[in-house]
Structures are given as structure tokens and as C-alpha cells.
Amino acid sequence: xxxxxxxxxxxxxxxxxxxxxxxxxxxxxxxxxxxxxxxxxxxxxxxxxxxxxxxxxxxxxxxxxxxxxxxxxxxxxxxxxxxxxxxxxxxxxxxxxxxxxxxxxxxxxxxxxxxxxxxxxxxxxxxxxxxxxxxxxxxxxxxxxxxxxxxxxxxxxxxxxxxxxxxxxxxxxxxxxxxxxxxxxxxxxxxxxxxxxxxxxxxxxxxxxxxxxxxxxxxxxxxxxxxxxxxxxxxxxxxxxxxxxxxxxxxxxxxxxxxxxxxxxxxxxxxxxxxxxxxxxxxxxxxxxxxxxxxxxxxxxxxxxxxxxxxxxxxxxxxxxxxxxxxxxxxxxxxxxxxxxxxxxxxxxxxxxxxxxxxxxxxxxxxxxxxxxxxxxxxxxxx
Amino acid sequence: xxxxxxxxxxxxxxxxxxxxxxxxxxxxxxxxxxxxxxxxxxxxxxxxxxxxxxxxxxxxxxxxxxxxxxxxxxxxxxxxxxxxxxxxxxxxxxxxxxxxxxxxxxxxxxxxxxxxxxxxxxxxxxxxxxxxxxxxxxxxxxxxxxxxxxxxxxxxxxxxxxxxxxxxxxxxxxxxxxxxxxxxxxxxxxxxxxxxxxxxxxxxxxxxxxxxxxxxxxxxxxxxxxxxxxxxxxxxxxxxxxxxxxxxxxxxxxxxxxxxxxxxxxxxxxxxxxxxxxxxxxxxxxxxxxxxxxxxxxxxxxxxxxxxxxxxxxxxxxxxxxxxxxxxxxxxxxxxxxxxxxxxxxxxxxxxxxxxxxxxxxxxxxxxxxxxxxxxxxxxxxx
Ligand SMILES: [Zn+2]
Ligand SMILES: [Zn+2]
Numbered sequence: 001x002x003x004x005x006x007x008x009x010x011x012x013x014x015x016x017x018x019x020x021x022x023x024x025x026x027x028x029x030x031x032x033x034x035x036x037x038x039x040x041x042x043x044x045x046x047x048x049x050x051x052x053x054x055x056x057x058x059x060x061x062x063x064x065x066x067x068x069x070x071x072x073x074x075x076x077x078x079x080x081x082x083x084x085x086x087x088x089x090x091x092x093x094x095x096x097x098x099x100x101x102x103x104x105x106x107x108x109x110x111x112x113x114x115x116x117x118x119x120x121x122x123x124x125x126x127x128x129x130x131x132x133x134x135x136x137x138x139x140x141x142x143x144x145x146x147x148x149x150x151x152x153x154x155x156x157x158x159x160x161x162x163x164x165x166x167x168x169x170x171x172x173x174x175x176x177x178x179x180x181x182x183x184x185x186x187x188x189x190x191x192x193x194x195x196x197x198x199x200x201x202x203x204x205x206x207x208x209x210x211x212x213x214x215x216x217x218x219x220x221x222x223x224x225x226x227x228x229x230x231x232x233x234x235x236x237x238x239x240x241x242x243x244x245x246x247x248x249x250x251x252x253x254x255x256x257x258x259x260x261x262x263x264x265x266x267x268x269x270x271x272x273x274x275x276x277x278x279x280x281x282x283x284x285x286x287x288x289x290x291x292x293x294x295x296x297x298x299x300x301x302x303x304x305x306x307x308x309x310x311x312x313x314x315x316x317x318x319x320x321x322x323x324x325x326x327x328x329x330x331x332x333x334x335x336x337x338x339x340x341x342x343x344x345x346x347x348x349x350x351x352x353x354x355x356x357x358x359x360x361x362x363x364x365x366x367x368x369x370x371x372x373x374x375x376x377x378x379x380x381x382x383x
Numbered sequence: 384x385x386x387x388x389x390x391x392x393x394x395x396x397x398x399x400x401x402x403x404x405x406x407x408x409x410x411x412x413x414x415x416x417x418x419x420x421x422x423x424x425x426x427x428x429x430x431x432x433x434x435x436x437x438x439x440x441x442x443x444x445x446x447x448x449x450x451x452x453x454x455x456x457x458x459x460x461x462x463x464x465x466x467x468x469x470x471x472x473x474x475x476x477x478x479x480x481x482x483x484x485x486x487x488x489x490x491x492x493x494x495x496x497x498x499x500x501x502x503x504x505x506x507x508x509x510x511x512x513x514x515x516x517x518x519x520x521x522x523x524x525x526x527x528x529x530x531x532x533x534x535x536x537x538x539x540x541x542x543x544x545x546x547x548x549x550x551x552x553x554x555x556x557x558x559x560x561x562x563x564x565x566x567x568x569x570x571x572x573x574x575x576x577x578x579x580x581x582x583x584x585x586x587x588x589x590x591x592x593x594x595x596x597x598x599x600x601x602x603x604x605x606x607x608x609x610x611x612x613x614x615x616x617x618x619x620x621x622x623x624x625x626x627x628x629x630x631x632x633x634x635x636x637x638x639x640x641x642x643x644x645x646x647x648x649x650x651x652x653x654x655x656x657x658x659x660x661x662x663x664x665x666x667x668x669x670x671x672x673x674x675x676x677x678x679x680x681x682x683x684x685x686x687x688x689x690x691x692x693x694x695x696x697x698x699x700x701x702x703x704x705x706x707x708x709x710x711x712x713x714x715x716x717x718x719x720x721x722x723x724x725x726x727x728x729x730x731x732x733x734x735x736x737x738x739x740x741x742x743x744x745x746x747x748x749x750x751x752x753x754x755x756x757x758x759x760x761x762x763x764x765x766x
Contacts, residue, residue: 006474007474007477009476009486012474012476014476014487014489016486016487017485023566026467026468026561026565030469091387091389093390093395094390098605100402100601100605100629102400103392104398104399104407105397106397106398106409153735155734157730157735158730159730164727164729164730178409180407182409182735183407184734184735218481218483219483299729299733299734301730343548346542346548346682347540347542347682348557348565348684350682350684351540351567351682351683351684351713352538352559352565352566352568353565353567355467
């Protein structure tokens, strides 16, 4: 009798589909057959000063453009001196020299948001009230930029760590506002809209506007319900869940989203949801730092409704079809096995399809095993 | 009278569409208003030995799997000891636990192709006949793997340089053969097929099978015809053109393709086209090394017809609809301004859309200005 092999997702190569982008990731779990031995390197101390006279983001210091920062106490926002997009007027490109060579005009603005006056802190070491002030700034800039004439999209993101090409460790993020919706969120919105028009049987998950199904409400509801030792949920609180998505590309990629109701954007958060957002951001970033006892590098981006309506037309949220977007954050960290071993997206991944060895379930289990007390704040660790 | 501003692609931010992927790249040329001063760092000498007793790719040495390399004289191919995909049998995954969590089985094989016995050489320093032998190996493995039962796609690629995570400098590439077509070439094929079904007026460009228009025949024909000081062509020979595509993401990205006739795959090359392929590969990689006087890092991938027909059905090439693919190579190099300043695809680019400062036209001009004599082979440079 022929032996039948049973499929084991932590043994057999397979591909998983990302329904947000409609692209696959190749999973090669047989390449990680070593047991996980946990952290072996000593914790990295923070050698950064609380204030750096050379840092253009520290309070009172001069920026590249010549202006001087206020002596701010919480957050501070300013326009980037080297913005990737510029305000109008923006001359229209000439007709395409060939139908395959098309140019689209674009304009907008780029803001820098300093998270805190302390040069040496990060989201992982800020207090929850400090993080809530950052969320409030994100809401303010999203509303302000998003209601400007011709701004079609506001991308809030953070790029953290020298490994991600971020040259300044002072805690800060960026906000790029554009007259066009960029490719990746555009593709996510297209796929979410398509999903909302399909026939999804009741699952107990919340629904989007007009009672239509929401891909991320369905997905988060399933993951929270299926949560187990084999699952992908890292941590959840009253409103938010952090999970390693089924289709994750980066070894310890995390998606963070509200799961109790359909939330189109950060502007739609209730005060309680705003507080629990700060709480889970703190918990996720602490776990990240504790994973390899280092300041964990990542790119983080907020995907949501591209902009709010330019003017209030009195439409209730659940009647506005443009609320089909579901607020979520992507964390894309490059670290793989230790504070110094990183994943490169090159070769086959650049030319064909992303590939990972560690399964999302294994990554989630490792993040679940991490403490929510930051390693630098534990007894016996000297800064 | 209001002053009218004329659009200048080297001054005004804009977006360009990549018709192969249907995704945009954001171009911010105003951020490179500095004049190009050319190379300022001294040329990097090569410190590598011709033979390294520790290298698992050098002739006669032992590999990780325990096997010993032959004392090969030209190229050598072997199956990767740590393959990302495995040969069948491959158990079928169970039904999806939720419609959004789909798994697709995948199998196949991964080969390593050593380009040359010399540990210290690269494509840029191999002779044209040596490169032609590599092309012949690519053709052999493409035919062999591609006609294996259930293999749907053969991806030939090279990952060069520590900056690209390549740990061994011994000149080599890889070939991953899969039972499924990966996301990126799949998307390119979909868009090329769609284009072939549109109504494209005669342009003088070659046509694909069944007399239908081919996106890359049209594009290459236009670029070669428009070639000028402002153009994107880097170098061309009798059959091949190397250009910085209109929609390039990487600073010095290059696309290499045949422009005189529609060529679906490396198996379809005439002997003359094979020789001119080796010639232009040598010229492009020499220019790359000369740009910053260093061994230039990149990922290179060959995109073509996914596999040849499993058996000869006697259909002429120009009647076979699956010949819609047009053979082309992508070179994705990370270097930006010098041998040590790289571009990172992070932050906005990871979360929203690729972005570049230098325009493709400026990049092409710099590559055109490079010599085709390798800097290590010039008088006065000591190895
Ligand atoms: Zn939702
Ligand atoms: Zn063609």
C-alpha cells in the first residue's frame, strides 16, 4: 500500500495568496528545520544621548533648510526641506512620445512628524500617553492634508533603523500627501472593493458600508476566532489585533487592525479605540525590540481611506461607499535570525515572487513568546 | 500675463507607468539638482584569489551537501543543497480554513550554475566566448527543466554582491524551476497578452506570433529609433539593445532585449543572436563596474516564455500563441551615487509606490559615458 503523505504547512513548500494585492508568496518551511534556540546575543544597550547637538530633529536645533526647531515638549511637525513632491503649480507633461511612455503629473507635500523630544527613545520605549499624542498628530495631519484641494492620498509611515536606510535615530515618521493614489494602496483598494461586491455568507464579522462584506473585517474576525498555539495572532486588546498575516513576506511582518467594527480611517476612531491603538502599538514595538534584544528596524505604513470627503455632505459613515477601506498598519521588518542577520529581497524575490522560510505561524509563536516589558527596562540591564 | 511653466522631466515631479506591471513609479528629479561630478573615489582593486580553498564553488572543493566539485574548466551546474522548492511527491494542502486563506501546492527544483572556475572573475571580466558558454548553459537548463513534467516556469537569475546578500563572490547564478508561474512574470505575461490583443497601428516594429503587436518589440523599436543624447539607450549591437527603461525603479536599472525581431526565449536565439547576446552582456557589465570603479552589485533575471512546449506539436513559432512572451533581462542594481551609497526600497516605497530622484534619461547618459574597457584592465591599475 502506498504511503500517503499528509500536508504539513511547517514542512512542505507551498504558495499563499495575498488577497489584498492578489500576489503570491512562496513558503519554503523545510529550510528552517533547526529548533529555535531563542536569543543568544547579549542585549544591545542604547548608547544614544537624550539630546544630540548635531541632530536636526532635537529641540532647538537648526534644520538643513536653515530653520530652527522650537523647544517642543511632545510632538512637532514641519514640512520636509527635501520633499519628493512639491505644491502646485505643476506644469502638465506634454503628450506621450509613444503610447507606452506615459507621464502623469503629480503634486503634494511631505511632512516630518517628530514623535518626542528625547533623541534616544522610540515607540517601544515611549509611554502609552506619549504614543496617543502621536496618533492625535496623525489624525490632525490626515484631516488637514486630506482636505486640501487636489490631495487624493495621504501616506503616513515610519522608517526606523539604519538597516532601513534611516540615517537619524531621533524618533520620527513621515507623511507624504499626493494628488494621486499610489500603486500599492490603489491595488489594495481595488481588491477590497471587488471583495465588497461579492457574496459573502454571514460569518459574525462586522460589515462595511451599505452592509457589504469587508475583506479585513472578515479576515481579522477569522484570525481572532481561530487564535490558538498554531495561530497567527500575536496580541490583541479590546479593539485591535496584531497578527502575522497568512501571506506575510517579511520574516516578522505584522498587520495591526481594529477587529470589533469596520473602521475606515484614523479619523473614524472613537476615543476608546484611539487609546487602545496606543496600547497595542506599544505592545507590538516592545515585543519587536525584545525578539532579538535590540532596537528593531522596520518600515511601518498606515493604509486607510485615501482622504476624507473634501466637504461634509451629511452622508452617514455607513452609507458612504468610499468608507470601504479598512484601517490597517503594515510593519515590514528585515531582521531574520538575530540583531545582525537580515533578509534581502533580491534575486528570485525581485525577479519572480517573494519567498520566505519561516512560516507566519512560527513567526507569530516567537513574537507571542516575547515579553511586553522592554529589555532595557528590566532589572539588571544597564543603559 | 501669467507666466506659463513648461514641463521639464528633469525638473518637475511626475509619475511614470510601467506597462509590464501596470504600476507607477514616482519621479522626483528636482532632488538631484547637483551637477554630476563623476567618480571621485579611487578604483577598488580586486583582493580575491583566483582559487579559494574555503569556497564551495571553486573546482575540486567540497560543497555543503558533502559532494565534491569536479575540476571543471568552464561552467558547472548542480542541484542546490538548500533548494526553496522540492521535487514531487508534494502532498495536496487541505481545504482552506477560510476563503481568504488559500494555499497552493508547489514543487520543482533549484540549480546553481557556476559561470567560471576562477574565483575572482565576474561577467564584467570574463571573455565574450566565456559568456557565450554561460548562455549555452542557460539554454540547456531552460530546455531540460522546462520540458520536465509539471514544470510551468523556469527563472534564471544572478544575485551579485554582498550588498545584495550574496555571500559568495565566486561567479555564479541560479535557476529555480517551479510548477507554477510566479507573480511578477505572471503579471508581465498577462499585460503582454492584453497588449497583443489591442489594435496597434503599424510602427515598423517587428510583430509577435499571429502577426499581433508585441509590447516589447514596440517599446524597443521606439527607443532605438529615438536614441539621442536625451534618450534611454545605453548601448546596442546588431541584435540587442540595453536601455534604462522609461519606468525604471532602481537608479541604474537596465533592461536588455533583442530589438530586431520577436524572440520568445533564449531557446529561440539564432547562433548570431547568441554571440551578440554575449557581446552586450559583456559591455553592460563592464560599464556597470566602471560607473563607480567597483564590482557593481545587482540582481539580474531573465524573463521569457515560461517553458517550451512539453512536446513538439509541429506548430511554427509564429503560429504558437504562447510565443507572445518577448525575451528580456532585468538588471536591478542598488548603488546610487558611489561604490558605498545605496538606495533602500523602504518607507513610502514599501508602503505605497517606488520612487526615484535621478531620471532614467540621466542614468542612461551616465552609463553611456562609461568606458567599455574594464577599469581593472586599464594601464596603471594594479590588481
Ligand atoms: Zn472592515
Ligand atoms: Zn516582441
